[in-house]
Amino acid sequence: MKPIRAIRDYIQEPVSAAPLAVFRIAFGLLMLISIIRFAAHGWIDQLYIQPSFHFSYIGFEWVKPLGEWTYLIFFICGLSALFVAIGFRYTISIVVFFLSFTYIELMDKTTYLNHYYFISILSFLMIWLPANATFSFDAALSSNQETHIPRWCIDAVKLLVGIVYFYAGLAKLNSDWLFHAMPLQIWLPAKYSLPFLGDLLQNEWMHYLFAWGGALYDLTIPFLLLYKPTRVFAFILVIIFHALTRVFFPIGMFPFIMIAAALIFFEADFHQRILQRLSKLRWFRDQSQSTTEATSTKKLRFSKVRMTVVGVFFALQLLLPFRYTLYPGELFWTEEGFRFSWRVMLIEKAGIATFWVQDDDTNRRFQVDNSQHLTRFQEKQMATQPDFILEFAHYLDQYYQQQGIADPKIYVESFVALNGRQSQPFIDPTVDLSNQPINLKPKTWILPFNDVIKGL
Amino acid sequence: MRVSVFLFIILLTALFGGCTGDSTQGPDVGDFDRQAILTNWADNIIIPAFTEFELKSSNLTEAAIDFDQSPNEARLDTLQSAWKDAYLAFQQVSMFETGPAMTLRYRTQLNTYPTDTTEIKANIENGDVNLALPSLVNSQGFPALDFLLFGTGSSNNEVLAFYTTNANAQKNRAYLIALTQRIEDLTEAVLGQWTDTYRDEFVANDGNGANASIDLMVNDYIFYFEKYLRAGKIGIPAGVFSGSALPSHVEAKYNGEIALELFNEALDASQNFFNGTHFQSNTSGLSLADYLDYLNTMKEGTDLTALINNQFETIRAQASTLNSDFAQQIASNNTEMLQTYDVLQRNVVFLKVDMLQALNINVDYVDADGD
Incomplete structure (x- = not known):
């Protein structure tokens, strides 16, 4: 009984709400920018309105673009992101954001990207976290100021970020990635017109350096961020890594999102300082009072329900990427069980x-x-x-x-x-x-792959 | 913090250590000059081919004017062979629907078939029509001339009558001149832009990405091979897309003798472009074949250049069994046409799947995020 109690005490221990508040603000603003950027590129029309046919996910065939009304979904999504950022009616806003963003992603699986999936499940997780406890309009408008929240509320975000990296690292442990530097060997030489790097990328050893470096980075970064003595180093790595991927590949907002997410690993006082900086801006001045040191002893409402949902959520997250083992054949070839598993840039x-x-x-x-x-x-x-x-x-x-x-x-x-x-x-x-029926059973009509890729 | 600094120093050492280490393995990299491909294409293939075609199209106009001045059998013969020469020369430029040709909708105006004979007759009746109208692509270019020069009678004597004794004879001759002049004007415009400014623009745009010259050109090249060579010349008339043969959809159907010749010319042009072979010469410069060889030294995979060139030979061998008149071939044994389609399709796979993957060029590039 003792260790269980110890764990319970640990995850329930009140900690500063500041890291989650900073995370909420960054998340909301980046999502707002993403939505505006998406619209500004004309992608709403190009990807959702112009096509006459849309590819659906099993069970979600009813989720379709709504013609011109599709713009409204994006508008709602962007507006809810803004409300999340400022912490106004947070619970409703994050639910609306999760629903509208996920609806958009389900409209056509042609546009599936791991990082869109990440946003969807992260916003789902955020529904259950009191990210508006401090430094929010909600907190300013109510008398229920909470400067402290249970530790698990912050650790949940760290865990999700950690899973994304670690599973992406596991997925790279295959013979194509490690021993043939594939597909980097195809992608990198084509970036010949980059200044300085362009010539370097013509070297084979660079492809291997990035392959092994990338795998090592993904597998170790969650731990380097968790361990205080290596944290600053890890954060610099995060910036270098995502800056490089941004230079090499058209991956939109994802690098910024991951860099912002990595901030959650820093100590509370670091986030306090960010909030104090922000509170100097006139706009936030009213809320700055709420970041004072008074410790709240109030328990988070519906804490048990929240923890259960989050627990089940993480169990699924840990298992889902391994569902591919239920299918015969080479995963990269059949892609049965490929999506929703952090197999990023692998093929x-x-x-x-x-x-x-x-x-x-x-x-x-x-x-x-x-x-x-x-x-x-x-x-x-x-x-x-x-x-x-x-x-x-x-x-x-x-x-x-x-x-x-x-x-x-x-x-x-x-x-x-x-x-x-x-x-x-x-x-x-x-x-x-x-x-042939559309279902999740193995597809017997896929011809066998003429080669072997070893690994996870 | 101290650990962080220590790790950071290790990282920097590793990176710079890696950079200074000499790379004796692999190809001598950085040496491959992608811009040289563009220069070779522009200076040794595209501009010479357009120059040659401009000459042939100007001969064609002249022959039409001469014929108009004294419409006799000898001048009809000359006009017909000028048409054939120009049509063959056009096969060497048809694939370059990029830059100026694309803005002018060049290929569509010169070679949309089957031609619309009703529309042609209406145009003749109207006299002065604006051939630049997009709605009139079915009544101009080589296919319309094909009808006018070979389809207006069952013998050359009858054709001649269409321009001499026919009630509309003079208008018929005027339309001939209008069509040939249109081909010449468009060609002059395309060639003019290439030699004026576009050549330098094209060569300077040597980066990678959706709007880089190499990406655009390769996409246009494959599009041509797939839609015009494979589908237009063989697949559509053989009934691949309709389930039943459409002999009326063959290229140069009224002439009825040169469909195979046109096909072979286009096939040669495609292969020469792939290999960088200079126009009307045996010399060759840098092109996709060399680029693939360069990339392949790195990954030591299949020799794609050989694979693609062998498939070109297979296509050539298969096509040599075909009747010079495709309509007759379809009537007598359409299976041969379908087999030609299959061997062409095989090279579409090599070009569009294998080559594009190796070159990391996106087919039909879409500007969207990846992961």
């Missing part, structure tokens, strides 16, 4: 998928022009991912039924090249995909 896949429609009544067989139905981006994503190919085949089945073919049979001839290997046939061209 370079290129492919081509040519669909054939067969009408047995008239004995006609003809090829589909994919570009009539899909945007170029959708077509590109579809060509290398079996679940996309199947979904498009089902769409074509319906489309040609409407065109008057009683029972169209849909076949696909496809080739995929993975991590610099020569392209090979991807999907069994003799299988009528219109008859």
Whole structure:
């Protein structure tokens, strides 16, 4: 009983609410900027309004863009991010943010990115954390000032950030990444026009340096950030690492989000100082009183419910990335159990998928022009991912039924090249995909991968 | 803090240690000059090919004017062969629908087929039509001339009558001149822009990324190979996209003799571009083949250059079995056409999947974030 009590006392111990407040402000502002940036690039129209067909996640087929109203979802999402930042009606705001952001991500899986998934689950986690306890409009407007919160509320964020890095590091422990420097060997030489780095990146040893360095970074950074003597060093590494990825790859806001998230590992007094700086800005002056030292002994409301939800959430987070072990075949090839697992920048896949429609009544067989139905981006994503190919085949089945073919049979001839290997046939061209069910069971019609990738 | 400083020093030592270490393994890097590819394309392939085609298109206009002055059988013959020469020379430039050609919608105006004969007749009737109108792409260019020079009668005598004894003879001849002049004007405009400013712009834009010359050109090249060579010349008439053959969709159908020749010319042009072979010469400069070789020395993978060149040979061998008139080939044995399509498709896979992956060029680049 003793150790359990010790753990309970430890995670319930009141600690300064400042780190979580800083985190909330940074998160809200970065999300607001992300949404504005997304809209300013014209991506709402390009990715969600223009396409006539959208790829859905199983169980979320009902989540679709709403035509011109899609802009409203983005507006709501951005507005709730702002409210989160200033801590105004925090609980409602973060729930609205989580729902609207997740709705956007579920509209079309073509745009799936690990870092969007990270935002979704992080905002879900934040629903259960009292991030408005201090330095917020909520705190200023109510008499319930809480300068201290249970330790687990801050550790939960550290744990999630830690999982993202560590699992991304585990995923890099494979023969392609470590012993062939793939896919970095494809990506890095192409950055030849970068000043200074461009020439360096033509060297093979650079590709290995980044491969091993990246894996080592991902696996160790959570611990280096946790351990006080290495923390400053770790934070400098975080900045270098994410600055480099920003230079090499088009990854948008993600580096800034991760750099801001790493701040949560710093001590409370560091965050107090940030808040004090902020409180010198006139705008925040009213709230500055709430950061005084008075210790609150009040317990967090519904603490048990919150802890249970967060506990289940983390159990899922720890297990979900290993679901790939339930599927036969090479994970990088079939991508069954690939998403939602922090497999970041691991594979370079290129492919081509040519669909054939067969009408047995008239004995006609003809090829589909994919570009009539899909945007170029959708077509590109579809060509290398079996679940996309199947979904498009089902769409074509319906489309040609409407065109008057009683029972169209849909076949696909496809080739995929993975991590610099020569392209090979991807999907069994003799299988009528219109008859294959859309579910999570292993897809027997994916042709076997002609090579072996060892590792996790 | 002290530990942090210590670790930081180690990191710096490791980085700079790595930088000063000499890289004896791998290729002699930094030596590969990507800009030289662009220079080779512009100076030794694109501009010479357009220059040659401009000459042929100007010959074509002249032949049409001569024919108008005295429409006789000899001048009809000359006009017909000038049309054939120009059509063949066009196959060498059709793939360069980038920069000036793209802004002018060059290829669409010169070679949209099947041509619309009803629209052609209406245009002739109207007299002065604006051929720059996007709605009139189906009644101009080489396919329209194909109809006018070969499809207006079953023999050259009958064709001649269309321009001599026909009630509309004079208007018919005027339309011939308008069409040839349009081809020449557009070509002059494209070539002019290339030699004026675009050549330098093109070569200077030697970075990587969506709007870099190499990315744009490679995308246009593959698009041409896929949509115009594979689908347009072979796939569509063979019925790949419709389920039943469409012999009326072959290139140069009224002439009925040169479809294979046009195809072969376009195939040669594609392969020469891939290998960087100078226009009408055996010399070759840097191109995609060399770039692939360079990258391959690093990853020691499949020899993609050989794979792609072998596939070009396979296509050539398969095409040599075809009738010079594709419509006849489709009627007698369409399987040969379908097989030609298959071997072309195989090279689309090599170019679009394997080559683009190796070059790290995005097909149909979309400006969106990655992870």
